[in-house]
Amino acid sequence: MRGIPESERNVAGLTRYIDDRELPARSLFARPVPAPCARGRLLGIDASKALALHPSVQVLDARDVPGENQVGGIVSDEPLLAEGEWGYVGEPLALVLAADRSLAREAAALVELRYEELEPLVDEREAAAAGSFILPPQSIASGDVAAAFARCAVVVSGRADSGGQEHLYLETQGAIAEPGEGGGVRILSSTQSPSGVQRAVARVLGLPMSQVEVEAPRLGGAFGGKEEQASTWAALAALGCRRSGLPVKLYLERRDDMRWTGKRHPYSTDFRVGADAEGRLLALEADFYQNSGASCDLSPSILARTLFHAVGAYRIPEVRVTGHMCRTNLPPFTAFRGFGGPQAFFVIESALDALAAKGGWDPVELRRRNLLSEGDLFPYGQAAERCLARATTERLLAKSRWAELRREIDEFNSSHALEKRGAAIIPICFGISFTTIFMNQGGALVHVYRDGTVSVSTGAVEMGQQVFRKIQLVVARELGIPESLVRVAPTTTGSVANTSPTAASTGSDINGMAALAACAEIRSRLLAVAAARLGAEAGELALESGEVLREGAPTGLGWAKLVAEAYLARTDLSAHGFYATPGIWYDPKAGRGEAFAYHVYGCAAVTVRLDALRGTYRLESAAIVHDGGDRIDASVDLGQVEGAFAQGAGWSVLEELAYGARGELRSDTLSTYKAPDITFLPELEVEFLEGRPNPKAVMGSKAVGEPPFMYGIAAYFAVLDALRAARPDLPAFYDLPMTPEKALMHLARGRG
């Protein structure tokens, strides 16, 4: 396939995902035997029929795990293969290996389970009432909340619920495990966390980490779903490989992936918010009930981010927020773009919506009055620095001609009975850094080859967010060479060790900085060579546009020649760079710290059109003003903002996860779980705030993966606004996602 450069392979259909890889001869295909109900006790496994199907069939259970039968990262509460009691539909009970995929499927169906079905917990409130928690509650408090409420002129309390969300990465979970040369295993895994997979596999197989090599090829989407949860599938493939001595592939079909894997956490929250007579927010209280699912997974970190973002983009002096991790019998909920942030934003926006209604304030004015300003303290004690909440919101209001728009909408609504328009804005403020401080580190390995081409390896996994593109640009700029000379190598644990998952929007921040550090080292070595050759001081020289400059003037010494000479002069042309985000700390007991390196700000406005006869609605327009710092690649950041908005709007007014009373997922196919399509989304106008470089991240940029997700929440409140126009007599409801069913039942209440 000559002639198609790497950057163009995607559109030519040449990218090879896990399921596209050619397998070695005699490879086996693995298929888990899933738990048939949400909670049960395993009494026995009869594999005789499955084994009789074909000589290649093997059936493994918990007793076949050579190491520790455990993949739980934060809390060891997640066996690889269930022993005794299991906790959710689809939990792996056994593993079937067979010569091909259809045999494995057939054999898995023939495995007979003896079990006792137990009563499941499905709902987070039910679990809380039953005292079923993963860990003790987390809290952040600042000031005297009770006293602050006593000073409020208007107080409103309520409940806000938000549903989960299916990641719907188009490439489902999968891994290929092969015997390694030295008695270990080599794994190709569709994971955001190669080091996490390495650790889980080593633990399960009882191998040293040095004997487990994990590569994450380009992923067909992940969105958080392959951060923690890729480990199970990779470890199962590794187990199969270990027991059979053959390469083993495990790849989930869509329906299995939807049923068996974790998603965004559903939350149910009680809130209470108060303001003075002028509408200045004084106090907020909230209890977040997180549906954590059957095991811990990343739930505590996700809950921490919820609490950090409980105030949204607003200044609220006295706050007490508590989060409860409710253990239920659903697949463990996990990371998903925004990581607990969206759930918090939905609650604070619901609280302000209710407060505006009760206090008789204009919802936008109420928000403007309370936006964060420079130096305002977050409830965890960090001060807002280079705060752009007002700058982005004011620009958005001007850009969207808000006052005029509002008037147009009100006029439209007063003259149309069967159609209503609605609009809402949402300001965002999102903290950047892993909330688990030690994870904020990363490494990079840069090689310059004799021909002048450059290879860079980092811990960053490419999953569509185009982090490879950013790292390529960072390296090219730092070395002063054309980007075509720089290749970002596939992410493997053999090149860079102990990496953090590519998550929390930090992929380019951390890995870009590490790459920068490695390049700076190589550059200084090369400039020393150049200085010797040119008879100059290294300090007078620079690398730019592919050649050495002396005090800004060309020297005629080009990059390729310099590299060739440096090699002959026995210069080390490789370097490892490391980066640990400076200045961040957090004391979870006190609920205090500099939790984030910086915050990202922005504001969105969404308008909708409601068909008040049929209860349907469509997004009409969306506008965003986003604080993106100095963008490394403008089109990449635009793609991130647009894509995140789509997912956020989908979560808010379209995507509905439906569970049955027995904990079975009912929306388990793409025909029952609807995600945004091209027609769902409105034309989106995105403006980036210019001239605001960010000193806290690579080349003045800002992390962009997650923050724009929150913009989509405005869609919920825009539909609510239209519903209010149709039924001014009814109170609002905060039960995300909005659906045509909820809308119509609201419209028809008491009227039929």
Next chain:
Amino acid sequence: MKVRTRFLANDVPVETELWPGSPALDFIRGELGLVGTKEGCREGDCGACAVLVGELVASSESGAVLAGERVASSARYGARPSCLLALGELEGRHLVTIEGLRGAGEGLTPVMRAILEANGSQCGFCSPGFVISLTAFLLAGPPYTEEAAFAALEGNLCRCTGYGALRRAAAALVRDFSGLPAGYLERLEALTAAAVVPPSLLAFARGELLPALPPAEAAAAAPGSAPPLVIGGGSDLYVRSPHPAPRDEPPLLLRRRPAFTGIRRSGGLLELGAALSWREFFASPELRAAVPGIERFEAELASPLVREQATLGGNAANASPIADAAAMLIALGAKVRITRLEGGPVLRELPLEELFLGYKKLALAPGEALASFAIDAASPRLFSFEKVAKRSRLDIASANSAACLSLEGGRIAKARIAAGGVAPVPLLLREASAFLEGRLPDAATAREAARIAASEASPISDVRGSAEYRLTLLKRLVLAHFERLFPGRGIAEEALA
């Protein structure tokens, strides 16, 4: 009994003895090794497995074509979800995958380049499907508008981009290619010259690449063997059974059987083959003449990819209570004609609503099949279709309804209202329909018709809506018919007041 399937895969003739009922996707990825075609959902819901399928057609592009007629004067290429496509459907056809689009492997096609330049490929998994759908859009002919280009992408899911970049790519293509000729072969020549498609499409269209093959014969089942699998469009079959086990007998592919396809007008009746695809149904000039305006509802049924595949009869034979086409046909007063699977004369004819005996139960004996639907094409009628689902495109309804009215002197003379999702079967609302006859189309009539309709319904709660919602929705959809058919009179507003 083994049968061979012979077709052109990109520029290579392929012959296989694999069971023709296997999904084409598995053959493409597994046997041909063309892994640029992705498996995303196996339901026709994501478009990642889209491929182009070219077929020689008799004359026009109208869809009024009898399968099996081999007058090789032109061809037609459509994008199809290969997960829902029986391998045997490829017989005598031209399969073009993402790999094949680049022909000899020279660089990117203009469609690929447009997506690349708009940065419309993030993780890349959906990209081949988008390339196929946009290429099919250019092949399909005018109108070349942004709106039409976006509509051509309604069956392709992208989870990364939010579609902004893909819209910009589609708009760029519309700008670059809006002047394409209207004639199919001329257009194919222009697209070949522009390297949008490789030369093999033109060669196939000219009949140069595959010898004309005799039409597939109906296979007579060997005595005592299991009955063959009957495949219409496959759009329900492969969803229910994504990995059908190969059988001894080849499947009966109704789309390839003249007795089940085609559109015939005789006297006042229009006969629509049960194996017509939805695309062919809506494209039919005869249907458009008989039911003016029906084509505006096409976009509410599935996606362009699925409409290539799904059949009218399949929608009825699947006996889903929520079938959109069934509701439409019942309202149109369709009589369903029943024949033997192997073809032959019509055994009997009954009103479509009488085909449905209960949930997923049909008045059809083993060995029988739906041959066609006959509708009255003589008298002008008003037709309305209403559907509410979570998503406005490519979604299954929470409830749907179709209405067909004729007026005399300002009063409703005849009425047939059908509804789906409100009973175990696609339901003819007999009482509501009877109530309307002889009445003025006003708010009082609409309100009462809605009330009667709800009294005839017996919905259940499921993932697509609660029973209570469906009843409420049904009433609203009846009002919506009035609003649509008698606009500007404020009927719904008054009825709701």
